Amino acid sequence: xxxxRKKINYTATAGHLVIxxxxxxxxxxxxxxxxFTQDNQKEEACPVTFFFYxxxxxxxxxxxxxxxxxxxxxxxSMPGFTPPAPYSMEDNSDSLLDKSDLVSCSSIP
Numbered sequence: 001x002x003x004x005r006k007k008i009n010y011t012a013t014a015g016h017l018v019i020x021x022x023x024x025x026x027x028x029x030x031x032x033x034x035x036f037t038q039d040n041q042k043e044e045a046c047p048v049t050f051f052f053y054x055x056x057x058x059x060x061x062x063x064x065x066x067x068x069x070x071x072x073x074x075x076x077s078m079p080g081f082t083p084p085a086p087y088s089m090e091d092n093s094d095s096l097l098d099k100s101d102l103v104s105c106s107s108i109p
Contacts, residue, residue: 002091012034047100048102050104070095073089074088
């Protein structure tokens with residue numbers, strides 16, 4: 001993707017994490033995440049921005065990811081009414097990926 005005049009190569013990763021209660025060794029919580037990370041960056045030099053929303057998996061963060069900060073976004077009719085899905089996608093010139101890696105998390109019931 002390109003932000004301003006800077007080309008940014010990135011990797012998108014989706015997954016889930018399980019938090020285990022150390023006293024019982026039983027699962028205590030589960031998180032779904034989507035991460036966008038710049039390629040070829042030193043981990044210690046790259047900041048990370050976290051977005052955390054309840055619900056999911058994924059549905060609570062879809063518009064944060066695809067509506068504002070992710071490298072791609074849903075094309076909308078803003079400021080007018082945007083009809084329901086299906087949506088077309090476009091590169092997001094307002095993404096924060098040129099300044100920070102991005103991680104969106106949501107809890108899994």
